[in-house]
Amino acid sequence: MVKNRELTEQKILAAVEQIIEKDGFEAVGVNAVTAVSGVNKVLIYRYFGSIDNLLAKYIEQKDFWLVNDFTVIPENGVKDFAKEIFHQYINMLKSSPILRKLYRWELTTNNPVIENIRKQREEIGLQIIEAVSEMSGQDKKLVAAISSLITGSVSYLYMLSENCDVYNSLLINEDSGWNTLKEGIDFMFNKIFA
Amino acid sequence: MVKNRELTEQKILAAVEQIIEKDGFEAVGVNAVTAVSGVNKVLIYRYFGSIDNLLAKYIEQKDFWLVNDFTVIPENGVKDFAKEIFHQYINMLKSSPILRKLYRWELTTNNPVIENIRKQREEIGLQIIEAVSEMSGQDKKLVAAISSLITGSVSYLYMLSENCDVYNSLLINEDSGWNTLKEGIDFMFNKIFA
């Protein structure tokens, strides 16, 4: 018998990640974690207190938002800035199954961890909105609306894509579908910032 | 003891609706239904076979999509047609907590019932896209993209609003938030169909 608390904590967190990737946050329970990690139930409670707490720790160590630094402003003007931002948003959700699961979890659950995430998202969102609003001279409310249209639908379509292949004839599980969506976004900004 | 199969079936379906309204499709289980309806477990199995089947029956009798007839085309041209369509979509989701729950359920589950609903949604969506595409002369793919941006985000934001009040500074639990979103949509169409 080897004794190593740090290692077992890592085992537990690794199991959590594995479960989330496969079945989402909803599936993270004591029994599932013990089964996947091979670590005894009791230790989960001992080291993390509760599943909620465990998930909080997991999310905390991930730092979803700091990965993308949206504050950098390119030189090519508002139009390209806006396009670039939302292309990045698409790529972010494309590359992260866990983020997709997190978004889904948010729709059924409410707890301090989630509220904290929302605060961070809100901050970043506002930064972008202010930047675009200033650069374009457009009303902030309007920018917020357009912005929400894009990020909202991208979030939704990526969540949906885990169980469904087509939405409005777009193939949301293939690059082709996402490319036409990007083209739609670009078209829109071309018209708006004409 | 009164014996009346039809009545108990109605009691069961009513309980299902109540549960969905409050906690969503995920919460519809045998025990929950018996508790809410007061009807014995056994009868659920006897009359509906399984919970899946019960939900299928419930959804079937609701006929979510036929409520709104999107095929009618107003005389004021594409721009107003497009605006009107999506305003309707917003109002539909606003007025129907059950529809919001259905959309959420779709993100975690997959079964024949859901697939059938998707087919219907797809059909209606394509009708709209074809209509707008023809009227405007725009590429179908482009129309599909823009269309998906709007319906996708509206779906997402309404789902989110059940657990969260703000998104990108929009108050998604108040009319004010949805009005600025509508204004954003209108602005977009004004630019696109300029």
Add this chain to the structure above:
DNA sequence: AAAGTATGTAACCAAAAGGTAACAACCAAA
């Protein structure tokens, strides 16, 4: 009225999930 069928009830069972108590093994410091 008797028989047969449809409806309803009570009690029970198994599996899965969350949770804890009690003990065994290990390590480190006195």
Add this chain to the structure above:
DNA sequence: TTTGGTTGTTACCTTTTGGTTACATACTTT
């Protein structure tokens, strides 16, 4: 080396959920 705390294991408990069996009560048809 003994003592005390940390780490790990076993075994158990409770609750919830899905599902069934056996029986009682009502209705209907002949």
